[in-house]
Amino acid sequence: xxxxxxxxxxxxxxxxxxxxxxxxxxxxxxxxxxxxxxxxxxxxxxxxxxxxxxxxxxxxxxxxxxxxxxxxxxxxxxxxxxxxxxxxxxxxxxxxxxxxxxxxxxxxxxxxxxxxxxxxxxxxxxxxxxxxxxxxxxxxxxxxxxxxxxx
Amino acid sequence: xxxxxxxxxxxxxxxxxxxxxxxxxxxxxxxxxxxxxxxxxxxxxxxxxxxxxxxxxxxxxxxxxxxxxxxxxxxxxxxxxxxxxxxxxxxxxxxxxxxxxxxxxxxxxxxxxxxxxxxxxxxxxxxxxxxxxxxxxxxxxxxxxxxxxxxxxxxxxxxxxxxxxxxxxxxxxxxxxxxxxxxxxxxxxxxxxxxxxxxxxxxxxxxxxxxxxxxxxxxxxxxxxxxxxxxxxxxxxxxxxxxxxxxxxxxxxxxxxxxxxxxxxxxxxxxxxxxxxxxxxxxxxxxxxxxxxxxxxxxxxxxxxxxxxxxxxxxxxxxxxxxxxxxxxxxxxxxxxxxxxxxxxxxxxxxxxxxxxxxxxxxxxxxxxxxxxxxxxxxxxxxxxxxxxxxxxxxxxxxxxxxxxxxxxxxxxxxxxxxxxxxxxxx
Numbered sequence: 001x002x003x004x005x006x007x008x009x010x011x012x013x014x015x016x017x018x019x020x021x022x023x024x025x026x027x028x029x030x031x032x033x034x035x036x037x038x039x040x041x042x043x044x045x046x047x048x049x050x051x052x053x054x055x056x057x058x059x060x061x062x063x064x065x066x067x068x069x070x071x072x073x074x075x076x077x078x079x080x081x082x083x084x085x086x087x088x089x090x091x092x093x094x095x096x097x098x099x100x101x102x103x104x105x106x107x108x109x110x111x112x113x114x115x116x117x118x119x120x121x122x123x124x125x126x127x128x129x130x131x132x133x134x135x136x137x138x139x140x141x142x143x144x145x146x147x148x149x150x151x
Numbered sequence: 152x153x154x155x156x157x158x159x160x161x162x163x164x165x166x167x168x169x170x171x172x173x174x175x176x177x178x179x180x181x182x183x184x185x186x187x188x189x190x191x192x193x194x195x196x197x198x199x200x201x202x203x204x205x206x207x208x209x210x211x212x213x214x215x216x217x218x219x220x221x222x223x224x225x226x227x228x229x230x231x232x233x234x235x236x237x238x239x240x241x242x243x244x245x246x247x248x249x250x251x252x253x254x255x256x257x258x259x260x261x262x263x264x265x266x267x268x269x270x271x272x273x274x275x276x277x278x279x280x281x282x283x284x285x286x287x288x289x290x291x292x293x294x295x296x297x298x299x300x301x302x303x304x305x306x307x308x309x310x311x312x313x314x315x316x317x318x319x320x321x322x323x324x325x326x327x328x329x330x331x332x333x334x335x336x337x338x339x340x341x342x343x344x345x346x347x348x349x350x351x352x353x354x355x356x357x358x359x360x361x362x363x364x365x366x367x368x369x370x371x372x373x374x375x376x377x378x379x380x381x382x383x384x385x386x387x388x389x390x391x392x393x394x395x396x397x398x399x400x401x402x403x404x405x406x407x408x409x410x411x412x413x414x415x416x417x418x419x420x421x422x423x424x425x426x427x428x429x430x431x432x433x434x435x436x437x438x439x440x441x442x443x444x445x446x447x448x449x450x451x452x453x454x455x456x457x458x459x460x461x462x463x464x465x466x467x468x469x470x471x472x473x474x475x476x477x478x479x480x481x482x483x484x485x486x487x488x489x490x491x492x493x494x495x496x497x498x499x500x501x502x503x504x505x506x507x508x509x510x511x512x513x514x515x516x517x518x519x520x521x522x523x524x525x526x527x528x529x530x531x532x533x534x535x536x537x538x539x540x541x542x543x544x545x546x547x548x549x550x551x552x553x554x555x556x557x558x559x560x561x562x563x564x565x566x567x568x569x570x571x572x573x574x575x576x577x578x
Contacts, residue, residue: 138387
């Protein structure tokens with residue numbers, strides 16, 4: 001338990017450092033495009049505006065390994081979209097920390113198979129839903145899928 | 152809302168009443184949900200009736216939650232009026248607060264329930280306490296897998312019981328600990344004659360154990376028997392409840408037990424409880440095959456006014472039935488003119504079989520007695536939503552495959568007479 005505690009403690013320090021560095025406030029949203037599933041990332045960008053409206057955010061920070069997606073996010077959103085900067089190693093640490101402690105009201109990591117309790121990947125494999133629904137209902141909690149007008 | 156949250160909500164409410172927060176004010180809730188419904192019930196204990204429930208979801212407009220009308224936020228004229236107060240019982244409280252404050256509502260006119268957030272270090276301490284619980288289990292049972300029902304709802308435990316045998320066969324588990332949060336849940340597990348049923352000492356232990364699991368998932372062989380337990384926030388299935396017609400059973404089957412679509416819930420073989428049931432009948436003056444057990448209380452779903460029940464009770468008594476109310480405690484008083492009975496959940500199906508008739512608002516007890524061979528009338532509030540579908544669609548006993556002989560009625564709060572007539576038509 002000591003090792004795990006130390007690990008999330010590092011995550012805690014990292015988050016406070018990143019928060020201060022980026023000037024993240026309570027009304028910000030944070031989107032981490034993990035690259036685990038490209039379609040999920042792409043829909044996450046497509047519905048980013050709906051998400052920020054739902055959480056009443058006044059700015060959004062996006063982390064992505066792909067510059068193209070960041071540009072799309074900027075175009076898709078009516079509020080300021082800023083780049084969230086961290087290394088892949090820091091991303092891993094921040095996610096582990098998030099799995100233990102929900103450190104911020106509006107963080108979205110686009111993982112669908114991690115951690116092991118995350119069942120979104122399994123839901124996708126099972127069929128009956130696609131990546132668009134995974135993003136709108138699972139990651140963003142929009143309660144509807146605006147593109148399908150289905151709930 | 153679990154019992155810890157409910158306790159906290161009642162505490163907050165008491166404090167607000169004492170402070171005079173509601174004095175000469177019109178009360179609005181924000182967000183039509185199960186949490187809101189439960190707080191409304193607690194609020195009514197202080198003779199305070201809400202004016203309405205605001206919800207941004209247009210499809211809920213004009214529907215009812217705990218008999219209170221759901222309206223859109225823009226339907227409130229002059230929302231910043233000083234005579235209005237707003238209660239929020241939602242994890243989305245920040246967004247709701249922002250929305251209200253953007254309309255000019257002052258901070259002092261908003262109160263919050265269900266928004267308790269723990270600090271990071273409190274969670275670490277919880278995890279440490281969770282480790283002690285795990286040590287206790289290790290000492291007693293050894294390194295066995297722990298199948299844990301974290302919710303106090305007996306329906307969840309019953310449903311888990313119906314899939315348990317198929318699950319342990321599939322996973323080739325030889326022995327395990329079945330961990331529950333209270334005695335009622337332990338009794339439901341008893342219906343399935345599960346060995347090694349362990350009950351936590353108090354409800355907070357479930358939080359600590361899960362926090363330990365979240366910190367050290369590889370160090371504890373814990374399996375959480377819930378499709379989307381909110382403390383495990385990295386599992387995002389919640390809003391798929393009822394989506395595409397997926398019901399309670401299907402989500403448990405697929406996402407809790409990992410079983411194929413062909414798997415069906417297996418109802419338990421009921422043990423012989425003749426003596427205990429007979430004793431209850433004798434002591435309460437009930438008649439075999441001529442007793443109607445009424446269960447008017449539910450944790451998650453709707454409730455009905457006393458006036459609705461009194462006509463039913465009178466009619467049944469006039470027609471020679473013995474009528475009793477299933478009472479679980481001081482919050483569940485018997486209906487007027489009925490015999491209060493308290494039977495153990497272990498013998499609930501046998502008790503209903505002997506009675507012959509059951510009328511109940513959909514609750515966990517309905518799952519437990521679903522296998523009883525009796526006339527079972529189960530009531531669902533037509534306006535009650537559970538995530539992405541109507542409560543009836545999600546919780547129907549017949550649709551879930553827990554039985555095929557339940558008489559399931561969706562009632563309209565505006566037309567309760569119709570529902571009552573339908574019920575009486577079965578007698």
